Every structure is written in C-alpha cells, then in structure tokens.
Amino acid sequence: MYQIKGDDLMQLSYEESVERVKSILSGSKNIVALTGVGVVMECGAKNYLNNEVIYDVEDKYGRSPEEIMSSGYFNARIEKFFxxxxxxxLSDNCKPNETFEALKKLDDAGILSCCITTNTHGLEREVGIKNVIELYGTRMLNRCTGCGKRFPLKFINDAKGVPLCDECLKPIRPGIRLYGELIRNDLMTEAANACAEADALFVLGTNFFDSMVRFAISHYQGDKLVLITKHEHFRDKKADIVIHDEVKNVLPMIIDSINLSRPEPENKSDASLLSGSKADSDVLSTGLSGAEKEDTSV
Structure with missing residues (x-):
C-alpha cells in the first residue's frame, strides 16, 4: 500500500492507506466509481480472457471466446453463438456482494454521482444504484433484431436454441457489446463528463492498463485518484492512493467506518429526477473495438 505523487513513492502502511481513503470519502461530494472485472470475479464471475478459460473454450468449441463473441459470428453462426x-x-450467475452494497451506501448518501463499468452482469443496478453507465451493455436487457421488442435475461435462458421474438419470430440479440463493435458516442460523452466533474475517482478491481480506466483518467481533473485492486501493476504509479487487496475486504469496511448522511431533496420534484441513466436504453451497439486487448490481471 502506498501513495504516489509524480515520481515520488511514499510507502504507507495498510492502516495509513485506509485512513487516507476515509479522508477522501469524507471530503468528497461527487465521486465516480469505475468497477472492473475484479469486482465481479469476487462475486463468482469468470474472467473470460483468462488463458485457462480461453484454452478450455477453444478445446470445446474450436474457436476462441473473442471469435465466438463477435458480431460477425453472431450473424453467421447464430446457433453456435447461443x-x-x-x-x-451466462453460466456464472453471480450476485452482488459487499462491494456493491457499499457503493449503494455512497449512492444513498448522495456523493456517488455514477458508476462506470465494462461488466455486463448488471450488479450495480441490482442493488439499486441510480446512475450506471454500462459501456459494454448489459446481459439483463435484450432486443429483437426485427421489431425491437425488449426481453429479460430469463427469456434468453429459457429459450431452446436460438431465442426468437414471441411477436415477429426474429432472433433476439443479447444486450451486450460484441467484439468488433464500438461504444456509442453518447455513452462515451456521458462517462467523460462524469469523470471531468468528479472530485474523486475510485478505480475498483482493475488496473490502469484497462482501456476504460485510461479513458476515465484522461478526463479526470482532480487529485484524488484511488485504486483498490488485488494485484500489483506497473502502472499503479498513476494513482494517488493504492491499496492492494480484494475490493470486498476494503471498501465496505471503510464506508461502514465513516459517517454518511442521506441528503434531503430540496423539493419533491428533485427526487423524481434521481432515477436511471442511459445504460438501459439502446445498449446493443456498445463496446470497445474487439481488436483491443487488455491486461486482465486484477
């Protein structure tokens, strides 16, 4: 655990690092959290870019996960895709853990402006966080390729073979980004604006090689950049505070130890504005270019 400023490295004890994060949380009014693959792996999700997983998939399906989860494969070999x-x-079926409950407490206190994620599990929404920018879409929301009707995840799971629309019988398209597709510009703009306006940026369960994180910190203008992740990475020096541990061991403990008060809306109409984000709209074209590989050691 350490604090880094420029080229100066100052060693901190675990306790000192925790106290500094407490101070940042207590003094912040506009926090943005970036949730990486590490936080859902702590909930039981698989890392689909893990070498062992890749080899198993190639052995079983004769293709890499990246090739199967591409827009071209979906269009050309839809039965094998599904x-x-x-x-x-869809086999991991993970549920939100203490990390997501801790983020919900920040949201309830009115100091978490949004969560930005490339995970597709929808765990932020499941705990009730109001503003979530799902850059890669969500598996929870799916759409007919013909009439555009939306379907929940259960409909996909219950279907035999290729899930077909119950109205027009066209295939249903998963609500996640597929390799070869780009993130929608409006989602990128929303995320960039959120990071630019944040007074603290929390990077959770990933590292600074992650394209989402690189994009976020390129727009962040503050000096409260906190990284909490299990594994060390040479780019950690870009953070102001780093704690190497599982996020579920750190963030809930810190948040439970500080005084968070829930703000009262100035008028009743304000409360009605605190729901939703763009992430449950047209999520079907989201995603980074499939050509970009990321370091998935988190």
Missing part, C-alpha cells in the same frame, strides 16, 4: 453464450457466458 450455445456458447447460454452454456458458458
């Missing part, structure tokens, strides 16, 4: 998607991609 065999993999339902049997493998």
């Amino acid at each position: 065999r993999y998607y339902k049997d493998e991609y």
Whole structure:
C-alpha cells in the first residue's frame, strides 16, 4: 500500500492507506466509481480472457471466446453463438456482494454521482444504484433484431436454441457489446463528463492498463485518484492512493467506518429526477473495438 505523487513513492502502511481513503470519502461530494472485472470475479464471475478459460473454450468449441463473441459470428453462426453464450457466458450467475452494497451506501448518501463499468452482469443496478453507465451493455436487457421488442435475461435462458421474438419470430440479440463493435458516442460523452466533474475517482478491481480506466483518467481533473485492486501493476504509479487487496475486504469496511448522511431533496420534484441513466436504453451497439486487448490481471 502506498501513495504516489509524480515520481515520488511514499510507502504507507495498510492502516495509513485506509485512513487516507476515509479522508477522501469524507471530503468528497461527487465521486465516480469505475468497477472492473475484479469486482465481479469476487462475486463468482469468470474472467473470460483468462488463458485457462480461453484454452478450455477453444478445446470445446474450436474457436476462441473473442471469435465466438463477435458480431460477425453472431450473424453467421447464430446457433453456435447461443450455445456458447447460454452454456458458458451466462453460466456464472453471480450476485452482488459487499462491494456493491457499499457503493449503494455512497449512492444513498448522495456523493456517488455514477458508476462506470465494462461488466455486463448488471450488479450495480441490482442493488439499486441510480446512475450506471454500462459501456459494454448489459446481459439483463435484450432486443429483437426485427421489431425491437425488449426481453429479460430469463427469456434468453429459457429459450431452446436460438431465442426468437414471441411477436415477429426474429432472433433476439443479447444486450451486450460484441467484439468488433464500438461504444456509442453518447455513452462515451456521458462517462467523460462524469469523470471531468468528479472530485474523486475510485478505480475498483482493475488496473490502469484497462482501456476504460485510461479513458476515465484522461478526463479526470482532480487529485484524488484511488485504486483498490488485488494485484500489483506497473502502472499503479498513476494513482494517488493504492491499496492492494480484494475490493470486498476494503471498501465496505471503510464506508461502514465513516459517517454518511442521506441528503434531503430540496423539493419533491428533485427526487423524481434521481432515477436511471442511459445504460438501459439502446445498449446493443456498445463496446470497445474487439481488436483491443487488455491486461486482465486484477
């Protein structure tokens, strides 16, 4: 655990690092949290870019996960796509843990402006966080390729073979980004604006090689950049405070130890404005270019 400023490295004890994060949380009014693959892995999710997982998939399906989860494969081999998607991609069925409950407390206190994530599990929404920017879409929301009707995840899981729309019988398209697709510009703009306005940026369960994190910190203008992740990475020096531990061991403990008060809306109409984000709208075209590889050691 350490604090880094420029080229100066100052060693801090675990306790000192925790106290500094407490101070940042207590003094912040506009926090943005970036949730990486590490936080959902702590909930039981698979890392689909793990070498062992890749080898297993190639042995079983004759293709890499990246090739199967591409827009081209979906269009050309839709039966094989859904065999993999339902049997493998949707098999983890993870649930929110203490990390997501801790983020919800920040949200309830009115100091978490948004969560930005490339995870597709929808765990932030499941705990009730109001503003979530799901850059890669969500598996929880799916759409007919013909009439545009939306379907929940259960409909995909319950379907035999390729899930078809119950109105027009066209295939249903998963609500996640597929390799080869780009993130929608409006989502990128929303995320960039949120980071630019934040007084603290929390990077959770990932590292600074992650393209989402690189994008976020390029817009962040503050000096309260906190990284909490399990594994060390040479780019950690970009953070102001670093704690190497599982996020679920750190963030809930810190948040439970500080005084968070829930703000009262100035008028009743304000409360009605505190719901939703763009993430449950047209999520079907989201995603970074499939050509970009990321360091998934978190």
